[in-house]
Amino acid sequence: MAPNPKLRARIAEMVHRSGEGHIPSSYSIVDVVAHLYRDVLKFDKSNPNWPERDFFILSKGHGCAALYVVLNEVGILSDEAIDDYGTSWGILGGHPDMTTVPGAEASTGSLGHGFPFSVGIALGLRIQQRKNRVFALLGDGECHEGTIWEAAAVAANRQLTNLVSIVDWNGSASQLMPIDDLPAKWKAFGWRVLEADGHDPEELSRVFGPDSLLSDSNQPLAVILHTKKGSGVSFIEGHGTWHHKIPTEAELDQIMKELFE
Amino acid sequence: MTLRNEFARTMERLAKVDKDLVVLVGDISHGIFRDFAQENPMRYFNVGICEPTIVSMSAGLSRIGMVPVAHTIAPFITERSFEQIKLDLGYQNLSANIVSVGASFDYAQLGCSHHCYTDVALLSHLKRASVFLPSNLREFDVLFSKSYRNGGINYFRLTENAHGIHIPELEPGRICKVRDGEDLTIVALGPQLKSAVAVADFLLGEAISCDVLYVHTFKPLEVSEIEKSVKKTRRLVTLEELSMNGGLYSVVTSALAGRFLFGSLQFAVGDFVHGYGTYSQLCERAGLGTSEVVSRIRKLLI
Numbered sequence: 001m002a003p004n005p006k007l008r009a010r011i012a013e014m015v016h017r018s019g020e021g022h023i024p025s026s027y028s029i030v031d032v033v034a035h036l037y038r039d040v041l042k043f044d045k046s047n048p049n050w051p052e053r054d055f056f057i058l059s060k061g062h063g064c065a066a067l068y069v070v071l072n073e074v075g076i077l078s079d080e081a082i083d084d085y086g087t088s089w090g091i092l093g094g095h096p097d098m099t100t101v102p103g104a105e106a107s108t109g110s111l112g113h114g115f116p117f118s119v120g121i122a123l124g125l126r127i128q129q130r131k132n133r134v135f136a137l138l139g140d141g142e143c144h145e146g147t148i149w150e151a152a153a154v155a156a157n158r159q160l161t162n163l164v165s166i167v168d169w170n171g172s173a174s175q176l177m178p179i180d181d182l183p184a185k186w187k188a189f190g191w192r193v194l195e196a197d198g199h200d201p202e203e204l205s206r207v208f209g210p211d212s213l214l215s216d217s218n219q220p221l222a223v224i225l226h227t228k229k230g231s232g233v234s235f236i237e238g239h240g241t242w243h244h245k246i247p248t249e250a251e252l253d254q255i256m257k258e259l260f261e
Numbered sequence: 262m263t264l265r266n267e268f269a270r271t272m273e274r275l276a277k278v279d280k281d282l283v284v285l286v287g288d289i290s291h292g293i294f295r296d297f298a299q300e301n302p303m304r305y306f307n308v309g310i311c312e313p314t315i316v317s318m319s320a321g322l323s324r325i326g327m328v329p330v331a332h333t334i335a336p337f338i339t340e341r342s343f344e345q346i347k348l349d350l351g352y353q354n355l356s357a358n359i360v361s362v363g364a365s366f367d368y369a370q371l372g373c374s375h376h377c378y379t380d381v382a383l384l385s386h387l388k389r390a391s392v393f394l395p396s397n398l399r400e401f402d403v404l405f406s407k408s409y410r411n412g413g414i415n416y417f418r419l420t421e422n423a424h425g426i427h428i429p430e431l432e433p434g435r436i437c438k439v440r441d442g443e444d445l446t447i448v449a450l451g452p453q454l455k456s457a458v459a460v461a462d463f464l465l466g467e468a469i470s471c472d473v474l475y476v477h478t479f480k481p482l483e484v485s486e487i488e489k490s491v492k493k494t495r496r497l498v499t500l501e502e503l504s505m506n507g508g509l510y511s512v513v514t515s516a517l518a519g520r521f522l523f524g525s526l527q528f529a530v531g532d533f534v535h536g537y538g539t540y541s542q543l544c545e546r547a548g549l550g551t552s553e554v555v556s557r558i559r560k561l562l563i
Contacts (some may be wrong), residue, residue: 023386099354105324107353110344116314117349120329127283127303127327147345150311154318158306 002232003031005259009092010069010082011257012233016252018086018247020094024242026232028170028198029137030066030221032225033058034173035204036135039075039244040213045075048102055121059114060139060168061095067104075094077105114138115165119151122163122220133213133253135164141172143179151190152222155189159218165191168198170227175239186222230256233258264401264419265362266485271402272330276301283322285315287333289362292472308555319357320349328358328410334368335361335418339380346539350414353385355480358409359384360417364394364452366534367504376543380418382507384439385480389413390434392520394451398560400477402438403431406549419420422540424455434478436486442470445558446490450476450509453528456544457500459551460558469562476509484516491517497525498558502549505529526561528554 002008005069007030036056039243042049058067071077077092081101082228091100095109105220108114114189118136125132141150155163165186173179183193194212196203206212207223215221219245231237233255246256265380273296276282283304284297291307295388298305308315312333319329337528339346350357355507361380384390391413395401408415423493428437439454440447440461454475463470472490476482477479491497494500497517510527517523530547544550 003534090487097352100408101351107348112313112350113317113345117321117324117536119314119325120318122321122324123306123318124283124322124327128325132471147311147313147317150309150314151317154308154311157309 001261002259003199005232006050006137007034007066007069008232008259009256011065012247012252014065014068014082014085014248019246020086021065021246022244024236025063025139027231027233027236028227029063029168029189030070030231031062031199031201032137033066033070034073035201035208037070039205039209041135043076043252048076051066052132054104054133055118057108057118057134057136059108059118059136060111061108061114061141063139063168064094064096067076067096071103077101084238107225111139111142112147116151117236118163119155119160120158120220122155123158125162125176126160131164132144133164135166137166139172140167140169140179140182141176142168143182144173144177151213152186152189152191155191160220161218163220164213165220165222167222167224168227169224170229171239172229173236190219191222192217192219193222193224195224195226198227203217262400262424262450263421264395265290266293267398267401268360268419269297271405273300274296275406276304278510279328280423281326281328282330283327283489284330284332285319286336287312287315289333311340314501316342316345316357317349320345320353321357323350323355323357330358330360332360332408333526334363334375335374335377335380338417339383340377341382343541344378345543346384346414347387348449351389356412356414358417362420362421364418364420365530366540369540369543370537372537376534377520378502378504381479381503384414384416387414390416392416392418393433393481394420394477396420396451396454396477397400397425397428400428400431404433404477408433413437420452422452424452424460428456428475431477433482434483436483437475437477438472438486439475440471440473442472442494444469445471445496445497445498445562446474446487446492446494447471447500448474448487448509448513449477450479450499450503453502453549455552456549456551460554463551464558465487479509482512484513487513488517488520491523492521495523496561497523498528499526500528500549500554502530502544502547505531524561526557
């Protein structure tokens with residue numbers, strides 16, 4: 001059984017009900033987002049803007065259904081907000097809006113924006129001599145964008161060790177312009193690189209544990225996660241038609257069956 | 262002393278009292294920022310040649326309460342980086358100050374890649390943006406100091422071709438009357454004030470007197486002074502080294518449309534101006550030379 005079946009079920013229900021969403025892209029990151037909020041990030045659920053919080057920026061904004069269900073699980077986002085996903089009266093939609101969504105640190109959607117934005121936050125925290133950390137989650141397809149590499153060079157040059165880049169290497173890029181060796185590219189840009197299975201709780205604990213995060217290195221950390229689009233439901237997995245497909249009633253039943261069997 | 266030098270001196274002065282001020286530059290102006298960098302090593306960053314990222318980083322700095330000042334060459338920090346300005350600053354409701362050099366034909370010798378005349382229109386599309394064209398010494402210092410913490414997106418477009426006319430009372434958004442006349446209203450944007458005054462002086466020799474109004478703040482633009490003048494003269498001429506679309510002429514004629522009848526002439530940049538030369542030569546090629554302006558105005562007056 002896939003990890004986090006309840007979160008995956010919630011995502012599928014949201015997308016089915018609203019007719020909007022990217023299920024496979026959300027399934028490839030839901031495990032790491034859940035792990036970060038459960039075990040790594042400092043936050044105050046009653047005050048999402050708590051000054052001492054860690055910043056989590058979903059640079060690949062189209063995976064936001066995963067962020068929404070995790071924010072809901074940890075008590076930052078209400079059940080009502082989830083129920084109203086994709087409606088004209090709700091606050092949640094196909095990409096996050098930081099001006100309305102509690103816990104959303106950035107309004108992403110256009111790829112290549114959230115990561116350099118994170119670099120600015122990390123630099124500002126350094127200037128202000130604050131201890132907060134910044135975690136930015138990128139897609140491997142997003143790594144086609146030039147601003148990712150501009151920002152990667154700047155962060156390494158400024159030794160922003162309060163910044164962690166997490167790359168969801170689900171193979172999206174390989175469909176059109178493969179990025180063969182993502183870890184080598186991040187290393188070449190001056191980052192310390194760790195790799196892990198992005199769906200394995202033990203592996204996630206390892207790469208986001210104190211031994212990994214509290215390094216003496218003056219390089220920022222890039223965590224490259226080997227993931228699968230649509231992970232957890234066999235017929236959604238991969239790069240086929242499910243990228244932006246809305247499940248029918250029957251397909252939703254099938255998804256639930258696979259998730260909880 | 263240039264406006265760019267004045268910019269650096271203003272940053273030095275403000276940084277002494279404003280601990281949130283951070284300057285990011287895109288590999289230009291290091292020389293004039295040497296003192297600033299020495300005094301404020303943690304608030305001066307030569308980020309490199311990556312203008313979109315400089316804008317996104319500015320948004321990130323703003324997100325945690327810093328007051329960013331992003332500085333580099335106009336077409337790269339505005340036209341190239343417009344999506345970052347639109348989304349990271351505009352959509353996210355964050356604030357930053359963008360200070361550019363290389364306005365219009367300031368880099369005349371470097372060709373069209375370094376010309377910039379759509380930046381003002383682009384920025385003005387954003388509701389929370391203010392757009393300033395300080396075009397003489399002291400103007401940047403006054404306009405920046407009064408605006409840089411207003412919580413919006415402030416664009417300051419520096420020129421290397423100062424108009425050289427002292428404007429006694431500078432207030433963001435306020436239009437300044439530089440000449441009094443009866444027959445014609447000339448509204449000049451930024452550095453084109455110099456040309457406007459030359460045109461007005463020339464026409465005075467032909468017994469045509471002009472109101473000359475100076476616009477240093479494109480947005481917000483208070484048009485009441487222009488309306489008052491055009492109501493009197495019924496003839497409007499706009500002078501701007503910007504694209505013909507979405508610039509001063511568009512804004513002013515839209516604002517006055519339907520209120521009363523008046524004739525109007527637009528002097529602006531129609532398209533790429535290929536070739537090289539000086540600022541004045543390229544302005545002439547774009548149709549902004551004094552003799553062409555005077556000649557076309559005569560036709561309006563016939």
